[in-house]
């Protein structure tokens with residue numbers, strides 16, 4: 001208020017008052033000889049004015065003006081004549097109205113500026129926080145520093161926090177969305193921190209699991225009793241487990257023999273998980289070896305045994321023919337054990353070297369007679385007899401009807 005009055009007083013005479021010359025004579029001095037002080041410049045009629053002070057002879061410049069309210073000084077206006085904010089100052093951003101979501105930041109409030117573009121900056125309000133971070137409520141309407149929106153506007157949630165398993169901690173899912181992250185805020189103890197009672201142990205796969213949601217301690221084999229047919233496995237005493245499969249060894253008693261094997265009751269107490277240890281081979285395994293004098297015997301497949309006598313059928317080659325008869329030529333391919341099926345007349349091999357004649361022996365000469373034979377139906381036995389041609393004493397070749405021989409075909 002004072003300043004404004006002073007300005008009025010100083011300017012009035014300069015602008016509008018015509019000073020009567022009589023006054024000049026009565027003045028205390030000539031402005032002509034007065035040099036304006038700092039911040040003043042000579043009035044337009046300085047040289048002819050009476051006076052000897054800045055107030056009388058000079059007019060103040062903006063240099064002497066103190067900007068107020070939403071205005072700040074600007075060096076460039078220093079030499080201007082003026083005594084108002086509008087003449088001597090720049091408006092500051094604090095007077096600018098920003099649109100929704102924008103705001104004049106504190107450091108611009110005292111800076112010159114008139115437009116939205118100059119003065120208004122984005123606030124956290126419209127910023128989208130990255131995953132696992134959430135807006136900081138207190139900063140929601142604050143302007144964020146250039147390029148630091150994420151760190152200024154958002155804070156991490158527990159989901160972005162790493163609970164250290166080495167400290168027996170893991171993320172508590174119930175706290176995943178909490179902020180002010182720390183071990184205390186975000187984490188819950190793991191099984192690693194649990195002490196199990198005697199006979200129990202933490203399963204290695206559970207060490208890093210949430211202790212509140214996991215049965216951390218599991219029984220050791222040392223407290224498991226093996227079922228019948230199983231014996232404790234001494235190497236597993238300290239292992240985690242409570243089943244026969246994990247803690248015990250199977251004896252033959254509970255072993256299931258494979259096809260081709262029969263249970264061996266003698267081996268019942270043996271520890272074993274294979275057929276040779278617990279079972280006896282059945283003849284089905286031996287069948288391929290039933291050859292030569294033997295033939296396969298499928299009926300014996302289920303019989304326990306590993307010898308030809310037990311597992312195979314005998315062929316005629318093993319049959320002892322009665323006197324005067326011998327095994328038929330293909331005895332090994334005939335499964336039988338009777339004289340009739342397995343044997344033929346001992347003379348048959350000789351017969352097979354002879355030539356069969358269809359029309360009797362009588363026409364043959366002495367030289368060739370005994371190289372031939374005949375086949376004749378035997379009405380007594382209903383079999384075909386092979387009858388040799390024989391040179392008779394009385395000088396011709398005849399069928400030797402006294403020596404019939406049944407030979408295999």
Ligand SMILES: *[C@@H]1O[C@H](CO)[C@@H](O)[C@H](O)[C@H]1NC(C)=O
Nearest residue numbers: 166167168191192193194195
């Ligand atoms: C984690 O638990 C284990 C076993 O209970 C313990 O030996 C270890 O000292 C614990 N670690 C910390 C950091 O507490």
Ligand SMILES: *[C@@H]1O[C@H](CO)[C@@H](O)[C@H](O)[C@H]1NC(C)=O
Nearest residue numbers: 283284285287288298299301
């Ligand atoms: C008997 O065992 C043999 C050899 O294993 C097999 O080829 C055959 O089919 C079996 N026969 C029967 C009737 O089981």
Ligand SMILES: *[C@@H]1O[C@H](CO)[C@@H](O)[C@H](O)[C@H]1NC(C)=O
Nearest residue numbers: 377378379380381382383384
């Ligand atoms: C021989 O066979 C005939 C007809 O084929 C038959 O009638 C006769 O009874 C049989 N004789 C003998 C001893 O088998």
